[in-house]
Amino acid sequence: MSNTLSAKERLAIGRAAMPELKGDERSRNFEEVNLGLGADLALSEARRCLQCKNRACVAGCPVGVSIPEFIDALACGDLPRSAQILRGDNALPAVCGRVCPQESQCEALCVRGIKGEAVAIGYLERYVADWAMNHPDQLLREKAPKVSGKSVVVVGCGPAGLTAAGELARLGHAVTIFEALHDTGGVLRYGIPEFRLPKEIIDREVALLSELGVTIECNIIIGKTLTVAQLRDEFDAVFIANGAGLPTMMNIPGENLKGVYAANEFLTRVNLMEAGRREDSSTPIIKRREVAVIGGGNTAMDCVRTARRLGAERAMIVYRRGELEMPARAEEIKHAKEEGVEFVMLTAPTAILGTEDGWVSGLNCQKMELGAPDQSGRRKPQAIAGSDFELPAGVVINAVGTGANPLLTATAPEIALNKWGNIVIDAEAATSIPGVFAGGDIVRGGATVILAMGDGKSAAAAIDGYLKKK
Amino acid sequence: MFEVVSNEILAENLHKMVLSAPRVALARKPGQFVMIRLAKGEERIPLTISDADPAAGTITLFIQAIGASTRRIVDTKVGDSIRDVAGPLGKETHIIKWGRVACVGGGVGTAVLFPLVKALAEAGNQVTTIIGGRSTPQIILSDELSQFSDTFLVATEDGSLGTKGFVTGPLGELLADPERVPQAVFAVGPVPMMRAVAEMTRKQGIETIVSLNPIMIDGTGMCGGCRVKIGTETKFACVDGPEFDAHLVDFAGLSDRLTSYRKEEAVCQTANDCKIGRGVGK
Numbered sequence: 001m002s003n004t005l006s007a008k009e010r011l012a013i014g015r016a017a018m019p020e021l022k023g024d025e026r027s028r029n030f031e032e033v034n035l036g037l038g039a040d041l042a043l044s045e046a047r048r049c050l051q052c053k054n055r056a057c058v059a060g061c062p063v064g065v066s067i068p069e070f071i072d073a074l075a076c077g078d079l080p081r082s083a084q085i086l087r088g089d090n091a092l093p094a095v096c097g098r099v100c101p102q103e104s105q106c107e108a109l110c111v112r113g114i115k116g117e118a119v120a121i122g123y124l125e126r127y128v129a130d131w132a133m134n135h136p137d138q139l140l141r142e143k144a145p146k147v148s149g150k151s152v153v154v155v156g157c158g159p160a161g162l163t164a165a166g167e168l169a170r171l172g173h174a175v176t177i178f179e180a181l182h183d184t185g186g187v188l189r190y191g192i193p194e195f196r197l198p199k200e201i202i203d204r205e206v207a208l209l210s211e212l213g214v215t216i217e218c219n220i221i222i223g224k225t226l227t228v229a230q231l232r233d234e235f236d237a238v239f240i241a242n243g244a245g246l247p248t249m250m251n252i253p254g255e256n257l258k259g260v261y262a263a264n265e266f267l268t269r270v271n272l273m274e275a276g277r278r279e280d281s282s283t284p285i286i287k288r289r290e291v292a293v294i295g296g297g298n299t300a301m302d303c304v305r306t307a308r309r310l311g312a313e314r315a316m317i318v319y320r321r322g323e324l325e326m327p328a329r330a331e332e333i334k335h336a337k338e339e340g341v342e343f344v345m346l347t348a349p350t351a352i353l354g355t356e357d358g359w360v361s362g363l364n365c366q367k368m369e370l371g372a373p374d375q376s377g378r379r380k381p382q383a384i385a386g387s388d389f390e391l392p393a394g395v396v397i398n399a400v401g402t403g404a405n406p407l408l409t410a411t412a413p414e415i416a417l418n419k420w421g422n423i424v425i426d427a428e429a430a431t432s433i434p435g436v437f438a439g440g441d442i443v444r445g446g447a448t449v450i451l452a453m454g455d456g457k458s459a460a461a462a463i464d465g466y467l468k469k470k
Numbered sequence: 471m472f473e474v475v476s477n478e479i480l481a482e483n484l485h486k487m488v489l490s491a492p493r494v495a496l497a498r499k500p501g502q503f504v505m506i507r508l509a510k511g512e513e514r515i516p517l518t519i520s521d522a523d524p525a526a527g528t529i530t531l532f533i534q535a536i537g538a539s540t541r542r543i544v545d546t547k548v549g550d551s552i553r554d555v556a557g558p559l560g561k562e563t564h565i566i567k568w569g570r571v572a573c574v575g576g577g578v579g580t581a582v583l584f585p586l587v588k589a590l591a592e593a594g595n596q597v598t599t600i601i602g603g604r605s606t607p608q609i610i611l612s613d614e615l616s617q618f619s620d621t622f623l624v625a626t627e628d629g630s631l632g633t634k635g636f637v638t639g640p641l642g643e644l645l646a647d648p649e650r651v652p653q654a655v656f657a658v659g660p661v662p663m664m665r666a667v668a669e670m671t672r673k674q675g676i677e678t679i680v681s682l683n684p685i686m687i688d689g690t691g692m693c694g695g696c697r698v699k700i701g702t703e704t705k706f707a708c709v710d711g712p713e714f715d716a717h718l719v720d721f722a723g724l725s726d727r728l729t730s731y732r733k734e735e736a737v738c739q740t741a742n743d744c745k746i747g748r749g750v751g752k
Binding site for chain 1: 493494497507511512513514538539553554555556557558559687688690691692693694695697699704706709723726727729730731
C-alpha cells in the first residue's frame with residue numbers, strides 16, 4: 001500500500017472520533033473509557049497527515065517522536081515499520097498514546113489544526129503501540145546493541161526512569177532499575193486510574209523493557225535500603241527519578257478529619273492496592289454519597305472520576321479559578337462531565353467542616369472572581385467578600401499538589417536542592433555530584449508523564465555522553 | 471521474594487518470624503520498620519524490625535496476629551516466602567546514654583519496644599521496663615525484655631501477673647522516687663496508654679518519646695495517610711517518625727483518625743485488635 005494521496009484528498013478526510021464507552025455506563029465501572037481506533041479509522045486518520053517538510057508536530061513532542069514518519073508507515077499499511085519508528089523514539093508509546101496532553105503538544109502545532117482539526121496523533125500513536133503489543137511476532141527485531149561494558153542504575157520505575165532505562169539499554173549499557181514500591185510503573189500505576197491507563201498496558205510496556213535486558217528490582221528505597229553513595233560505588237552512573245513526594249497540605253482547618261484524603265493516598269488505595277475495585281482487596285476505602293475534590297489538574301480529575309466510580313452520587317471538582325484556567329486536559333474535563341461530575345468553579349475552600357465524632361461533613365467555601373493575570377499568566381482569583389457558603393461532602397480529597405520526596409535527598413546531603421527540596425540539575429541533567437543525573441518530578445515538582453519521559457530521554461543521552469568520556 | 475527462615479510461636483497470637491532480607495538487615499537501625507505485603511492483593515502493613523543479623527542477612531519481626539492480614543502472614547511456613555518486604559523505613563531511634571531510662575510497653579506496642587530496650591541497654595543505660603496487658607496471655611516478650619532490663623515490671627488489668635492495673639501504676643512510683651526517676655521515657659502501645667504516660671512525664675519535664683502507629687499505605691513518603699499533628703505542624707510518621715516527642719503529639723487526633731476504617735474492620739474481633747491489620751501494626 002502506498003501513501004500517495006494528494007493534499008486535497010487528505011484535506012477532505014475528517015478527523016476520527018475516539019470510540020468510547022458511554023458516560024452513564026462507564027461512570028460505574030473501571031473499564032477503559034477510550035476504546036481505541038479500529039483499523040479503518042486509523043488508516044483514514046493516518047492519511048489526513050500532510051507529511052509537512054518542517055515537521056512542526058515533532059517540535060511539540062518532549063521525546064521527539066518521528067511523527068510524520070510513523071504516520072506515513074501506518075498510512076502505507078506497514079505496521080511493523082511504523083511500530084519500529086515509534087518504539088525507537090518512545091519507550092512507552094502505549095502509555096503516551098493514552099495519557100499525553102497531545103492537544104497542547106504535538107497536535108497543537110499540527111498544520112491541519114490552523115484551519116480545521118489537527119491530525120489525531122495521540123490516537124494513532126496508541127493504535128500503533130497497541131498493534132505492536134498484540135503482534136510481537138510481526139515486529140522487526142531490534143539489532144542488539146554493542147555491549148558498552150558500563151552500568152547505570154535508575155532510581156524509580158516511573159515514566160522518567162522507564163524511559164531512561166529503555167534508551168540506555170538500547171545504547172548497550174547494563175541497566176538496573178530500583179523501585180521503592182512493590183510493583184513497577186510509579187505514578188503510572190499508583191496515580192493514573194485503570195479507566196485511563198489499564199494496568200495491563202504498563203505490565204506489557206515494562207515487559208518489553210525487560211526484553212531489552214533492563215533489570216528491575218522492587219522494594220528498594222534509595223535513601224533507606226541503599227544510599228546514593230553505595231549506588232555510585234556499584235554503578236558507573238546514577239539516574240535519579242524517584243518522583244514526587246508528600247502532599248502539599250492546604251493549611252486550612254479540618255485537614256485531619258476522617259474522610260479527608262490526599263490525592264495520592266486515595267489514588268494509591270484504589271489503583272495500586274485495588275481498594276473498591278476488587279471485592280477481595282484487603283485495603284479499605286471510604287465511600288460516600290458526596291465527594292469534593294479540591295484542585296483543577298489531571299490528578300483532581302482522576303480522583304473525582306474514581307470517586308464517581310466508587311459510587312458517589314455527587315462527585316464535585318472544587319476549583320478556585322474557572323474552567324478555562326484548569327490545568328487538566330480538555331479530554332479529562334469532557335470525560336468527567338459526561339460521567340456526571342459537577343464542576344464547582346471559582347470556589348475556594350476556607351475550612352473543612354466536621355461532625356462531632358470527627359468525620360468530614362463538608363467544606364466552607366468562598367466565591368472567587370478573576371483579577372489580573374499572575375506570574376503563571378493565569379488570572380489571579382480573588383475572594384468575593386461575604387460570599388461564604390457551605391458545600392456538603394462526606395469525603396474530601398486534596399488534589400492541590402505534592403512536594404519533593406525527601407527520602408533519597410535526606411541521606412545524600414551533597415546533592416544540591418532548591419528551596420522546595422527538588423534536585424537542581426544543569427542543562428545536561430547532571431546534579432551537583434559527578435555521575436549522578438536526575439529528572440522527572442523530583443526535579444520539576446509535579447508535572448506530567450510526558451515531561452518526565454522527556455527528561456528520561458535527554459538524561460539518557462547525557463549519561464551516554466558521560467560514560468563515553470569516562 | 472523473602473524467605474521465612476524461622477517462625478516460632480511465643481505466645482497466643484504472637485509469632486517471632488525471621489525473614490531473609492539481606493539488604494534490609496544491613497541498613498536497619500533500631501526504631502525502623504518494614505512494609506510487608508504477603509502476596510498480590512494483600513495490603514501493605516508496617517511492622518517494626520525487632521532485630522537484625524547483617525551477617526546472616528536476616529531480620530526478626532515480632533508479629534501479633536489478630537487482624538486477618540497479620541494472621542495470614544504468620545501462617546506462612548518456614549521455607550515459604552513473603553512477596554514484598556521494603557525498608558528499613560522511618561527514622562532511627564535517637565539513642566544516647568541518658569543514664570536511667572524507662573521503657574513502657576502495652577499490648578502490640580511491647581513488640582515495638584523490644585529493639586529500643588535492647589539498643590538503650592547496649593548504649594549503657596540503666597533500663598527499667600514496664601509492660602502491661604489485659605491478662606497474663608497478653609504479657610508478651612517477658613524473657614526477651616528482661617534480658618536487657620535492669621528492672622522488669624509487669625502490670626495486668628486483672629492482676630493475674632505483676633501489679634494489678636495499668637502500666638501507669640509502676641511508672642508513677644518510678645517517677646515519684648528521686649533515686650529511680652528516669653532521665654528519659656520511651657512509650658509504645660495503645661494511644662490512651664501513650665497519652666497517659668505523656669501527661670505523667672510532662673509535669674516533671676522528662677523527655678518522652680513515643681512510637682506512633684497511624685494509618686499508613688506506602689510508607690515511602692508519598693501518600694500522606696500517616697499524617698499526625700506534632701505541636702503546630704503536620705508531620706508524616708513514615709518519614710518524620712515513627713518516633714516523636716510525646717509532649718507535642720496530638721493524641722486525640724491520632725486516636726480519632728485510627729478509627730477511620732472501623733466499619734470496614736467490623737469483621738475483626740475488636741477495633742484495637744484490628745489496628746494491626748490496617749496498616750498500623752508496628
